[in-house]
Amino acid sequence: MSKVETEQKIILPDGSSRTFESGETASDLAKSISQGLFRKAVGCLINGEIRDLYTLLSDGDQVKILTAEDSQSLELLRHSTAHIMAQAVQRLFLGAKIAIGPTIEDGFYYDFDIPGHSLSLEDLALIEAEMKKIVAENQRLVRYSIPDVDRQLDDFRKQGEKFKAELLEEHRNDNPTLYLMQDKDSKVVWNDLCRGPHLPATGLVKAFKLLKVSGSYWRGDEKREQLQRIYATAWWKADDLEAYLKRLEEAERRDHRRLSKQLDLFSVHEEVGPGLIFWHPNLATVRATIEDFWRDVHRKRGYQFVFTPHIASEQLYEISGHLQSYGENMYSAMDIDGAPYRCKPMNCPGHIMIYKSKLRSYRDLPVRFAELGTVYRYERSGVLHGMLRVRGFTQDDSHIFCTPEQLESEITGFLDLVDLMMRTFGYTYKAYLATRPEKYLGSDEEWEFATGKLEAALKSRNLDYEIDPGGGVFYAPKIDIKLFDAIGREWQGPTVQVDLNLPKRFDVNYIGEDGQRHQAIMVHRAVLGSMERFCGGLIEHYAGAFPTWLAPTQVAVLPISDRHHEYARSIQEKLKEGGFRSRLDERAETINYRIREAQMEQIPYMLVVGDREVASNEVAVRHRRDESKKKEMGLESFLALLCAEVNEKT
């Protein structure tokens, strides 16, 4: 073999290249670049793929050395920390078997089968302590190709590692690898079936924390073994960990269930049943205000409002197919005069009934029916969550019936509406085009047509979107929109679906220009989703401090002492006349006390009135957050300011 053949050219991120003898690793490359890089190196990207630092390089590879500075390296860190955790658990709990331990957003988890022991929060501290020992031991993580799969399977089975055995069996033809964890004498102290990649050694792990334990199922299948899962997080720097924990705290501070108690927003009752929400006056005010806005916006866009019954004969859901395909989420039948009736789980069949109540001409289309329609769906008890996951909720549901030619502009119009609504509430968003899933109804042509129109609408609005391949529902391609709230969390947002099923089942049609019947296109769409989820999300988005246009109480009028009551009443009277929601607090508490209470209730404006204001015929304005808005002014000026703020919805 000539020397030339063993030489390899490696391309670096800046486009420059280096030449090596074969048998060099990414670590060697780092060393050749600089000592500093060599010391900081934790892994590498080879041709865009994240790999171990000790991966052998091949001719023509594009290589980037990863350090803690690179965001991708967090994946390495977390995955390796997962192995450290698994090793710690097996050290502490004899007989514990390991399942899988992937990285997830902001952390990782590992699933275990620990016969005879239930993990508790106290155990987490023990496991953390054991993990620190493993870090201190600075074990090396070494990739090891399994030479003899059957022998390894045998080993796993002897050790009782049946989950690993199952995985290996499945991957036997994918060049399966183990990661060996070796002590300083290169003795293998632990191993795990793993695709990698990993950090070179455990000593690099600095900041981690185990967060919670939970149940899970092997392979996510509830018919299989129940496992115990530990969730944890890991970061390169203690400061990053600290910041992450702060973020979790912030999320907890914003929790809508917690804020509900503080601000008197909603309740659920054992006597009534879980997942059924009672809206207290404060939150009902917010909702009613949103609904008024919603109606206004829809009216302006040519929607017509409808109302449909909350129960219907089973026949309806037989025709729609809900009974067959959605039956397990529907409440059981009630007997009405010998016929089975059901609570409505969806509004679409009802809207179709209205559409079909007369013959429709192409001249009538598009028809846009909108309803704040309350539906009831069975959700398993374990998944219920405050207002965000409930059993009875009101959807801002609409169904558009149109011709194929109108489809694209209907979707464009919807995207425009979404933009208006989301900007109003201060959410940023991102669109996903969900395409045909594996199991589907309808023809390929129909799917292609509908998906094409959805995509064309996204393009014509210049919207950034991602394709979610196979993410459509079995009867419809759709656009899902995800929202990002004030602290960057993602929420399920608006959605639009082109139904390829119901128009056929119900024979939804119109008379075309040609005098013939044509099947109508039916679009489902929701902007807010459900009032329950949306309002629950808004509480967290605003951390309970609703903007003035939504605030349950917009102004608190606070007279300093009894002799100012009369003046304060006249102020409140004028606020009322102006259509504002105000409260006069005449209690004999100190002014500080009443200000504090108004602050804690997140009332946007406080008007303090005392001798000075009575004399000058003004009000002393205090804003709940903005010190700069603190000043005295005439009531008319304040009303103007308030009016502008409400109209602008800021």
Place this chain on the structure above:
RNA sequence: GCCGACGUAGCUCAGUGGUAGAGCAACGGUUUCGUAAACCGUAGGUCGCGGGUUCGAAUCCCAUCGUCGGCUCCA
């Protein structure tokens, strides 16, 4: 539904086998105050519900309901 934790006054929580407690809120009184908690007093709980162990249970056990953290898709 499953795994785990939890359930004490309106709220937040203390009390782990021996007479149910605190702070805030509520109520009564005093205070009339200038931008985030005045003072004094009163009342409030079959300790989620049901069973069991015990001389004795908020406390230990069982069952049940609910809540919370997760487990699968989703409004």
